[in-house]
Amino acid sequence: xxxxxxxxxxxxxxxxxxxxxxxxxxxxxxxxxxxxxxxxxxxxxxxxxxxxxxxxxxxxxxxxxxxxxxxxxxxxxxxxxxxxxxxxxxxxxxxxxxxxxxxxxxxxxxxxxxxxxxxxxxxxxxxxxxxxxxxxxxxxxxxxxxxxxxxxxxxxxxxxxxxxxxxxxxxxxxxxxxxxxxxxxxxxxxxxxxxxxxxxxxxxxxxxxxxxxxxxxxxxxxxxxxxxxxxxxxxxxxxxxxxxxxxxxxxxxxxxxxxxxxxxxxxxxxxxxxxxxxxxxxxxxxxxxxxxxxxxxxxxxxxxxxxxxx
Amino acid sequence: xxxxxxxxxxxxxxxxxxxxxxxxxxxxxxxxxxxxxxxxxxxxxxxxxxxxxxxxxxxxxxxxxxxxxxxxxxxxxxxxxxxxxxxxxxxxxxxxxxxxxxxxxxxxxxxxxxxxxxxxxxxxxxxxxxxxxxxxxxxxxxxxxxxxxxxxxxxxxxxxxxxxxxxxxxxxxxxxxxxxxxxxxxxxxxxxxxxxxxxxxxxxxxxxxxxxxxxxxxxxxxxxxxxxxxxxxxxxxxxxxxxxxxxx
Numbered sequence: 001x002x003x004x005x006x007x008x009x010x011x012x013x014x015x016x017x018x019x020x021x022x023x024x025x026x027x028x029x030x031x032x033x034x035x036x037x038x039x040x041x042x043x044x045x046x047x048x049x050x051x052x053x054x055x056x057x058x059x060x061x062x063x064x065x066x067x068x069x070x071x072x073x074x075x076x077x078x079x080x081x082x083x084x085x086x087x088x089x090x091x092x093x094x095x096x097x098x099x100x101x102x103x104x105x106x107x108x109x110x111x112x113x114x115x116x117x118x119x120x121x122x123x124x125x126x127x128x129x130x131x132x133x134x135x136x137x138x139x140x141x142x143x144x145x146x147x148x149x150x151x152x153x154x155x156x157x158x159x160x161x162x163x164x165x166x167x168x169x170x171x172x173x174x175x176x177x178x179x180x181x182x183x184x185x186x187x188x189x190x191x192x193x194x195x196x197x198x199x200x201x202x203x204x205x206x207x208x209x210x211x212x213x214x215x216x217x218x219x220x221x222x223x224x225x226x227x228x229x230x231x232x233x234x235x236x237x238x239x240x241x242x243x244x245x246x247x248x249x250x251x252x253x254x255x256x257x258x259x260x261x262x263x264x265x266x267x268x269x270x271x272x273x274x275x276x277x278x279x280x281x282x283x284x285x286x287x288x289x290x291x292x293x294x295x296x297x298x299x300x301x302x303x304x305x306x307x308x309x310x
Numbered sequence: 311x312x313x314x315x316x317x318x319x320x321x322x323x324x325x326x327x328x329x330x331x332x333x334x335x336x337x338x339x340x341x342x343x344x345x346x347x348x349x350x351x352x353x354x355x356x357x358x359x360x361x362x363x364x365x366x367x368x369x370x371x372x373x374x375x376x377x378x379x380x381x382x383x384x385x386x387x388x389x390x391x392x393x394x395x396x397x398x399x400x401x402x403x404x405x406x407x408x409x410x411x412x413x414x415x416x417x418x419x420x421x422x423x424x425x426x427x428x429x430x431x432x433x434x435x436x437x438x439x440x441x442x443x444x445x446x447x448x449x450x451x452x453x454x455x456x457x458x459x460x461x462x463x464x465x466x467x468x469x470x471x472x473x474x475x476x477x478x479x480x481x482x483x484x485x486x487x488x489x490x491x492x493x494x495x496x497x498x499x500x501x502x503x504x505x506x507x508x509x510x511x512x513x514x515x516x517x518x519x520x521x522x523x524x525x526x527x528x529x530x531x532x533x534x535x536x537x538x539x540x541x542x543x544x545x546x547x548x549x550x551x552x553x554x555x556x557x558x
Contacts, residue, residue, distance in 0.1 A: 050405050072407050080405040085398030090327040095320060102316040103406040146406075 001028045003150045003181045004049060009058035011044050019044050020205035021058075026150070031172065031182045033196030033213075035189060035288065037303035041205040042185045043083055046152050049183070050080050063149060076104060079148030079180070081139045083155045089128035093119055093138055096127065097145055104146035117141045117171065133164030137171070144175065151175065154185040169195055189288035189300065201292060203303060208295045213288055218261065220294040222286030226257045226267055228278040234271075242266050254280065313408045317416040325420050331386070335424065338378045339431040345370060346440050353440065359501060361530050366499070368443075371436045372523035373495050375429050376516055379459050380494065382425040383466035384487040385480055390417050391470030392479040400557040410557050418463055425459070446529025454526050457540040458519035464547035465490075465515070471554040490516045512536070515543040 004026035011019040019041040026032040034042045047053045049060055051067035051074065060067055065074040087096050094110065101107035114120045117137040122130065130138065136156055143151050153172070157165040172195055176182055186192055192199050193213045201209040201216065209216045223246070234255060240248045244266035245259040257267050264283055271278055292300050325331055345367070346352050352366040359369065394400050394413065403410040436442040445451040469486055473479035494516030495503070503511060511517030518539035525533040 052401065052404060075405060075407045078405070080402070082398055082402055082405070085402045087397075087402075088324055088394070088399060090324050091320065095323070099316055099320050100406065102313045103408045142402075 002026060003028050003063055004032075004183060005059070005061040006045070006049065007059040009045060009048060009060065010056045011041075011048060011053060012056050017205050019048070019055075022200075022202065022205070022207055023058075024200045024207065024210055026181055026183050027198075028181055029176070029179065030197040031176050031184055031195050033192040033199040034183065034185045034202060035192040035196075035199055036187065036202035036292075037300050038187055040202045040303070042187075042202055043154055045202070046154055046183065046185050050078065050152060051075070076146065077149050079143035079146060079151035081136075081143040081151070081153045081156055083158070083185075085139065086135075087127040087138070089126065091127050092124055093127070093130070094123040096138060097141055100142045100145045106147060108145050108147050110145075113141050113145060116144075116174065118167075131164075133160050133167065136160060136164075136168060140168075140171065140175070144180070148180060150181045150183065152183045152185070155187070156184075157186070157188065157191060165191070187300070189292065193288050199288070201288075201295060203292075203296050209291070217286050217288060217291045220286075220291035221260070222290035222294045223258045224261055224263045224286065225284040226264060226278075227254045227280075227282045227284070228257075229254050229280045230271070231277040231279060232275075234274070234276060239267070239270065242270060314412045314415060317412040318419050321413070321416040321420040322423065325424055331424065334381075335428045336431070337381075338374050338428045339435045341377075342367075342370060342374050342432050342435050343439060361528060364528060365440075367436070367440045368528065369495075369499055369501070369524060371432070371442055372520050372527055373499065374432050375455065375523060376458055376494050376519045377491055377496055378425050378428045378432065379455070379462050379519075380487050380490055380516060382421050382428070383459075383462035384469055384483040384490070386421050386424070387417065387463060387466035388470035388473055388479040388483050389476060390421075391467065392473045393476040395470075395556070395558065396476050404557055414555075422459060422463070429455075443528070445527045447526050450526030450532060451523060454519060454522035454537070454540070457537070457544050458515065458523070460544040461515045461519070461540060461547050462490075464544070464551040467551035468547065468554055471551070471556055490514065493517045494520045513539055515540065515547070518543070 002025035006025070007023050009019050009022040010017060022041070022045055034045060036042050044053065048055045049062060049067060051071045054068055062074050063077055067074055094114070097110045097113060101110060114123055117140060119134065119137055119141065122134055127135065127138070140153065140156065143153065157168050160168065169191065172182060172184070184192070184196060196213060198211065199213050199216060200207050209220065211219065236248045236250065239245060239257065244263045245257055247258045249256045257263065259266070268278070289300055296303060355363045355365055357363065400410040400413065403413055437444060465486065469482050470479060473482050493511045493514040495511070500508060500511050500517060500520060512521070512535070518536040521536040522533045522540060525531060525536070
């Protein structure tokens with residue numbers, strides 16, 4: 001069953017389509033990622049889902065409800081964490097949760113929520129005094145306080161240090177394990193790869209790929225790379241002639257072989273046949289970043305539209 | 311607890327935690343105390359004031375009460391609104407079942423209470439230190455203050471809607487309250503104004519508020535035309551505020 005359905009979503013600003021015919025479904029219980037560079041239309045898409053923006057065309061259903069026509073009903077069941085949304089500086093952690101709890105009919109237990117998000121010892125701290133990671137955790141807590149069936153989390157690890165980011169990932173998995181379906185917006189491919197069951201890659205307002213992270217990487221291709229130190233000299237010419245191999249390079253301390261997705265098996269078989277042992281073997285597989293380059297012809301950093309965050 | 315009551319409670323807490331707000335509350339009573347004590351002649355009866363024998367300190371009480379409302383409405387309300395909008399607080403509330411309306415209402419209630427505290431302190435100083443008479447008509451005084459509050463807080467909401475950023479809000483607020491209070495007689499009371507300015511003052515919300523309150527407080531009959539001006543301004547500015555209000 002789909003908890004979020006988006007069909008042919010179109011949203012224009014100044015005659016330009018920022019979201020151009022986006023369709024996807026989020027299944028019950030999954031973590032669904034919307035990934036892409038800044039300015040690709042990710043936030044506009046989820047803001048239409050949250051009912052903050054009115055689509056120019058297309059249909060959206062959240063738990064069967066129209067975000068515009070059944071806004072109030074939908075908001076009871078949809079938890080939201082907005083990109084760059086703050087709380088009043090002098091509001092304390094427990095007060096924020098206490099306040100938001102009054103907005104819902106059957107709110108979550110505040111103490112339990114604080115515990116889940118690791119905020120118990122910060123409950124009397126004012127918002128402005130929290131670290132970036134703590135502020136993000138509080139904003140996730142507020143997204144969960146209404147016991148939503150679906151949560152939309154927009155760029156929740158932007159601005160966090162790597163450690164806080166990993167903590168947040170673990171937390172998101174715990175939230176999903178409690179039965180909340182999650183729609184995650186991110187421009188970190190690593191985050192999408194680590195967390196998401198399925199991913200929609202958006203570029204310039206359109207979905208360019210929609211699959212599991214592994215599926216996207218496999219279909220998009222991209223280079224697999226082996227680094228190894230052979231136990232005996234290798235005939236590089238002969239190695240390069242293997243169908244799966246595209247390049248062989250001798251570096252000062254290692255041999256680097258690149259090729260398609262089957263290159264690892266092919267090279268290992270060939271080495272075994274030549275009775276050569278590969279020492280210090282390392283395999284670099286393509287990731288979503290590489291897949292994005294393969295799909296769009298641009299790197300993620302180049303694709304960022306400066307100053308635009310939609 | 312219901313969302314509105316809880317939000318009001320939270321907004322009052324936040325206001326009390328703001329040290330500068332706590333200090334500002336002492337400004338109107340201190341101003342009254344200062345002018346009464348320091349400016350010569352303020353405590354002498356003036357035969358040409360209406361009703362005869364009123365002192366300057368007496369007519370400054372209504373002026374300072376309207377000043378209290380004006381300052382809160384045009385400085386505190388727009389700042390809070392612009393800040394909440396800028397920080398995405400209002401936007402975040404739009405994604406909840408209750409929306410941002412309770413926060414807006416709570417802001418107004420908290421600031422009205424704040425103004426009420428400052429006004430009460432000012433009245434206490436007037437009555438206790440300077441022996442100003444209590445209101446001749448409590449209900450007419452309350453009506454004048456209520457209409458003035460409605461008008462001025464609507465103006466504050468308009469400033470908050472127009473202000474492009476939290477830093478612009480107090481700047482625009484100052485551009486609004488300074489002329490408003492000039493017309494209200496803060497620097498020169500209405501009785502001392504040149505004819506043209508006095509005529510403009512009669513039609514301004516603050517001038518009308520001071521006039522209506524002065525009549526109600528000192529018992530010189532109802533100020534019909536000023537109450538009419540106040541009612542029209544309350545309706546006009548209230549409707550404008552509702553029309554221009556924006557959450558983002």
